[in-house]
Amino acid sequence: MKKPRRGPTLLDFLKQKQANDGSKALKAPKPVEEKAPKRPLEGAEKIENKIVNLIVSKKVDPQFQKFVNSGDRRYAALAQPRREAGDGEYYLLQVVYDGKRNKAVLLLYDEERHEVVEWVDAFGHKPYFLTNLTPEEIRKLGLHKHQNFAGMEVVYRYDLLHFENRKLTKIYTTDPLAVRELREKVPKAWEAKIKYHDNYTYDIGLVPTLKYKIKNNKLFPVPYKVSEGEVEKVLKAFEEESDEFKRLAISWIPIFEAPPPTVKAIAIDIEVFTPAIGRIPDPETAQYPVISVALSSNDGLKKVLVLIRENLKLTEDQLKELAEEDYEVEFYDSEKSMLIEVMRIIRDYPVLLTYNGDNFDLAYLYNRALKLGIPKEMIIFKKGSDKFEIKHGIHIDLYRFYDIAAIKTYAFGNKYKEVNLDAVAGALLGEHKVQLTKSISELNYYELAHYNFRDANLTLKLFTFNDYLPWKLMVLIARISKLGIEDLTRKQVSAWIKNLFFWEHRRRKYLIPNKEDIISMKGTVKSSAIIKGKSYQGAFVFEPSAGIFFNVVVLDFASLYPTIIKQYNISYETVNAPKCKNYYEVPEVGHRICKDVEGITSQIVGLLRDYRVKIYKKKAKDKSLDDKMKMWYDTVQSAMKVYINASYGVLGAESFELYCPPAAESITAYGRFAIKSTMDYAKKNKIAVLYGDTDSMFLWDPPQNLLDDIIEWVKNNFGLEIEIDKTYRFVAFTGLKKNYIGVYPGGEIDVKGLLGKKRNTPQFVKEAFIKMIEMIRNSQSPEEVVKTREEVKNLVKELYMNLKRQYYDLDELAFHMQLTKPIESYTKNMPQHVKAAKMLAKFGIHVNQGDVVSFVKVKGAEGVKPVQLAKLPEVDVEKYYEAIESTLGQILKAFSLDAASLSGTTKLMAFLNK
DNA sequence: ACATAGAAGCTCCTCC
């Protein structure tokens, strides 16, 4: 990649300044159209340093300059459309539908030139849907006379819901929108709600991020050469499977083995002036100027473009500070010129990265550019239905990617909770945003550029860290799901899974079922959930007794639900299927799972699971491979994990296109059956079962031979795998479910579910909790724990004293709770954090859905105040005593039962009074 | 009519 053109640096500015010495400083013209902030900002006036009045006017390229005030068409040179793909090899990034050309278009990545080119469908593919009317009946209805009717054809599709081949009529339409209209005119329609570009992907059998070749405007897949050894390895791993399974397995090898495309990408972040503190500028109206734009690319461009503002002086000190940074800064006296330059830079990058660009940065730039009189055709951004696109490439909004629940939980193990840039970067990169003590509009030029650049740079890193782990994850998910990069990064896991299954249906010429048909055919659930409001019964949780137990072995079913899906052939079509001869009867709920055919979802989930367990988890640790390859395979196995783990969940999610509650219910029923039976077996063998949740069993000091026996028994009886997950020196159970402290032989600790671990617990209580755990972690027997009583007593006393003395600051006292929905939708109740959020709103600080509110408990009617508005003396100390008691009390509970001297005491105070 | 204790409901966070 060539180094980007260097713009004028700060040194250039300083030189220019020296050259201008003695002469009058340049005068900033008024910002285009928009008024400058009405009153001078306080921060600027306070600067006592020598004011240099250095203002630099950056001219836009001459070729654009002439268009600034004209409607000349050549203005569009800035927003170049994608070139058409010439002969060559490319990576498919995304399939789109182009309304103007009324055709599907492939967005292809040219890895040599680093640009996105396009290939317009040359197959003559047309939109269509299916109906069970015969062509004659269609004619009778007069449908063929409709202006958007484009022909029909009789086709056969295998109907998985009825286990029969069906004769259907395929009705072609002139454009995708017409499908919506015509499908209403027939009594029954299939495959009529699939987006056209997805439908196209299925029909052509496209796999995004794999290589394709264009020759004479014809499209060919570029076969990835799989080594013989690899094929053998796969066949060996799956030797017990059906031929169809093996064929599928082999056809999937390239998905996991072909290298990912190397893309040239740039991250952008903007800052906007706002007169009111805490108000986020509205991108729709875009009424305030963009004051700074930061760019950071993976080929070394690091730049901040800053708007010179009236009333805000640039000092020499600021320039010196800026000169020491590793990014360039360019100053503009015209916002319009600045935005044009921004677009000119981005145009050289085929992949644009933003953090919330769909809803803010790009939306703002787009509307602001329009407002400043830049013609739409020239603007490189394009408004989509739920996203912003760039005309020359693709736009990845990383906020939307990291916001995907499956990415959050399965790929990154819930390391971040809030999905703002600071939280995600903090958790994944260990880096944070620049902390601000004043509002954006009050920052000086240095502070602004510095703050802005950090954001853009963090955005880039969230794409590139760990040798491009996030990008590779996207690539792999694109290949498995068959969704384009722009689509998959904006859709939840249920859409990924749906797309893969639909693609496979089409490949096998299966009819894609309608959601309502699945529900009406398969019946409803037969169990009822333990928790009110949930639709069916879930996992079994063992009721533990409080106390300490030494030498605890934890057995764990290896990916229980996916294994059940495979082992018992669970799929929407195999559950309660008609015309079925052989079936499994599901315990407790009584559904019948057909054994006659291999269920499609069972097969695919099973394949991914087996691939992960038998091949890629091993490859990720294979010492004969270099680090780079191992990392790639680790990403492969973690992409599979995301898919596998989500596959059960979506079956029970109403929003899923193949929603099938009896299937979901059968999976959990088998799970309960397996774990309960195994626990019974252990008990029969005189092993004490202490606890278990969903797929785990805590056994008290079991002999090794009996463990081996259990593992064997589970394999033989259920075809499931159970293994030793971990061994604890001791486990302290509090007597509550999902709530224990496990101590490993080496002294490391697992704390599960205890209050001290929860995010909402105040910092000072958390710290005391950790101290207390430290005190007991080295205990070798329950009696030793009792010996720590004096220490614990002092710790608690100290806490009480400190509270009284107002030793802790408000931040340490704060409870933190997330607003899980928009503030106005708390209609049934008014929880404390919502109360606090409303108080903040009165002060102009708006808290949105997903934000965490920090509040303290205070005396008085309201009982609560946001940290920002509270004062130490009003804190309700009693409430904090309660918090200490419940948090630390949980630990004591575990120890109080086994230690005779503590028996009967559950309350902290009782414990201390002894 | 009103106070109040306990039950029921809501919300959040965590576990698997």
Added chain:
DNA sequence: GGAGGAGCTTCTATGT
């Protein structure tokens, strides 16, 4: 996805 715990709010039965 459901299960489970905590702490709060709101509803309701009961007593005065």
